[in-house]
Amino acid sequence: MPGLGTSLGRGGATTAQQDLSNADAILIMGSSMAENHPVGFQWVIEAREKGAKIIHVDPRFTRTSAMADIWVPLRAGSDILFLGALIHYVIENNREFRDYVVNYTNAPMILREDFRDTEDLDGLFSGWDGEKKKYDPESWLYRGSPVKAGDDDNKPGHAESSGGHGKDRGGEAQDAGKYQEDRTLQHPRCVFQVLRRHFSRYTPEIVERFCGVSEDVFLKVAEVFTSASGKEKTGAICYAVGWTQHSKGVQIIRTAAILQLLLGNIGRPGGGILALRGHASIQGSTDIPTLYDILPGYLPMPSSEADSKKLTGYIGKHSSRTGLWSGFEKYFVSLMKAYYGEAATRANDWGFDWLPRITGDHSHFGYWLDMADGQLEGLFVMGQNPAVGASNGRLQRAAMAQLKWLVVRDMVETETASFWYDSPEVKRGELSPYTIGTEVFLFPAAGSAEKAGTFTNTQRLLQYRNQAVDPPGDARSEAWFMYHLGRRLKKKAAQDFRSRNHGLRALTWDYPVHGKHDEPQVEDVLKEINGYAVRDGKQLKHIKDLKEDGSTACGAWIYCGVYPEEKRNRANERHPNDLLGHGWGFAWPNDCRILYNRASARPDGTPWSERKKLVWWDEEKKEWTGLDNADYEKHVPPDRPAKVHDGHGTEALGGARPFTLHPDGVGWIWVPSGLKDGPLPAHYEPLESLIKNPLYAQQDNPAVNKRARSDNRYANSPGDPRYPYILSTYRLTEHHTAGGMTRTLSHLAELQPELFIEVSPEFSSEVGLRHGEYATVTTPRSTIEARVMVTPRMRPLQIDGRVIHQVGLPYHWGYRGQVTGDVVNDLLVISEEPNVRIMETKALLCDVRPGRRPSGAQAIEKPLTKERLT
């Protein structure tokens, strides 16, 4: 989540769901929290019962809107217009929390003379290279910041091959500790004034014309939400994939972060930004990544093109002089000691050369397209069902048919495992089991109650679960599978002395096993992640115990403290003793439930108010204390002066800089380095849009990689007469993602047994749809059918004088399970947002017609894209 990472320092939700009950207003946007996070939603209800105002902004009226005080339908993909207008409202009406903004954000920093805004360049920032299709971000630095040496093409955060997850950690490490500032916020080139000008045209009138939200309703929202600010009040924002899955998702989240920083709502009770994760342990899978571009703890994976051929270069590039990332070397060396044990020595750069190097785009879409082109031999699929769960399902399945072998581990035979004999392509005659050469190995997997381990949930909380029963038959846990696979590979490598096997041979892989199937002890894995002293194996208690001299080993520095001593697994503690849930599980870092909570106190260390106190300086004990663990150096007094310009380490931040992962210790309204598509968010239309960008000549996000090709086609934009309606996909409470775990269960399958399309009454009469009958939905990628649900919960919007229609499709169905249905993801296009390479699913164009789609061979004979009859 570089949106939060660059703005605040860590790519994780800043608060705990329980803390929502402290809010005075909650803005839920880009999420239907009641539908998709019903358990966490109890605290939204609790806040409402205590008098908080709940605002839900969503194209559809959902179960969340039904619980809200204010529902705002808006045009899908116009989020930055709406949020930008809220920022405009705050600045023009002096609603910012001035003391907070001046002390705790980079609003006073002065920018370079050569920076040009989107206002000057009609939708582009300075540094754009139209040929390379990328930015040179140098002009975005603060005035006075030195430029880190580096290849022009490989400015920190801009290496072509790397994804964005390395920047979850708070922007790439340019030296933002050197800057000039104007604490009156009057200097014309200070961040605050640049921000004012940048959003000057994001007005309520623009919102009415292009979001489809009336000025009245917008102003009501603006008044309610910006009132939840200041010393006595706070407001929270909740979002989910309704923000991330856009061609500018990271920048939408950035806009929210700017708004919350202006309102002084980060690090305070009832404030914050809650990133609601898509399913269990998605947070965990970026912390201990299943991603190609980072190592555990958000350490960037070395890339072959950038300056990471030598360890010194790699460390130099990714360390900061000040702030927590000054400890980069400690975190990295400790990780290497955890990986390679005694084999990692200073002499061999701790085994740096054994780490693989990124050679290109190995994100899901990157390698899937390679696969479609026959460049991949084999694939493991675990905890995923891409045949129905990933964008452009036809391409996903066709690509798998190019593999030599495919390993699928799941609790049931998923569509991914069975694509070769029952996919729509086989039924249509496009693929045949007789010609597909892919050998599929299906391994039964244990369910969550059948194995022990931790989940890291949406609020960075590690929760350990014990095994309840043994898995049936041959089913095994992931830990078992990976451990024994690794063991066998190591055995082979032991006999093969080619240099590529050095790393594998050196890898420590000796977890104790138990039970009749030699299940590895996962608690021992957690102990290793926590970290230990190499000399005596004693577990580490705190991140501060890590060393760069090879005397400590730690699998993920941010998790340090989860297993601080023998027999104390804090993830498995289950005695919550306060509202924030301390005593139940362990939240990284250091069991802080609310991040950056130093900001809950004034610069002098006293709470902003009694009502909103959280963490404060105890003058007697000389330490930070309060209702949460301080996300700060415990014994650094508030009046210790900062030495960010010439100091080193975290000490250089002094006593009043809460955003400790940033080299300047403040929240970044302006992101001087680390994002590939601009230092501030700007409104771009979706890649497929009905209208021209109302603000700039630049239509869509210029840095997006559209991946357009014959099997991944786009509608024309703006406006394609063949595809005149806006399509969003989403989830329902009753099912989980693409349904692999819920369509197979009768008690859930019966609750939502069939795919349907939600349309407004106006739309149904325009197109001739009838409730309960079928509709056929077409995009340039595919055609599917769905039952028609006509509901007033969908409504047409007036956009710039014309009526536009939006339709919605839940994407839970596939061709297997108790209940089946067409694959909605077949309609989606593969596109890559520049920072995290995520696809756009929330704002696409489609056509809808009454009746069922053609089936069988007929479906291929009829072209997928056909001119709309008018």
Place this chain on the structure above:
Amino acid sequence: MSVTAFLTDSTLCIGCKACEVACKEWNHVSEDGYDWSGYSYDNTSALGASTWRHVKFIEETPVPGLGGNASEQTSWGFSSDVCKHCEVAGCLEACPTGAIVRTEFGGVFIQPDVCNGCAYCVVACPFGVVAKNHGDGRAFKCTFCYDRQKVGLAPACATTCPTESIKFGEISQLRGEAQQRIQVLRQRGLEDATLYDATHTSVGGIHAMFIVRGDVRAYNLPPNPEVPTRYLKKGWMSAAIAAGLLLGGTVLAFLTQPATDAR
């Protein structure tokens, strides 16, 4: 051992249906068929032999700028329906085999091993709760989680409800809470909030109360539920009168028989 009840507060219900699923999981109730009803998000459609908790979805036209919690409107109401466990229970009174009994917790329980499938209870329920199982024809409905209550646990639905929309507890205490809740809601501007308790009807009070907004009929709650047995007295009276008349007539017929030919 106390007399217990449900209080289902629809103003807190988010329509997640966790109660339906928890009920089926705990009680081993089968699915209800994979039929898409097209009626909002409700596909189990009604209480029945295999649906003992059922979430109703009441859709109205929403207004931008007002969410469903606005005092002015109820745009998408959800409420989890269940057997009312009446004080004067039609099903219990109609059951000829004694299969339906009242438990020590005040609930109405059908003993599946005694039920003979006559279905008198089905027609006798004023709420349309009891239904026959399509397989063997026996009648089923909510058991008030008698097995759980026996060991001191709350019913599965109330335990699982994430927003505490389904409350469970001692009945008089819950009644008090319900009254307070109504006051709170009215103070917040939700003037149409009402408590459905059915105390002053022939069912004589229920062990599953509801807080709803607007017309209770929208939630499948009859304003004046009637136990069919309330007509018993009248029915027996009529029968008695009819029998008396018949008897009288017959006797009269004999008495007034003319002395005819004594051939």
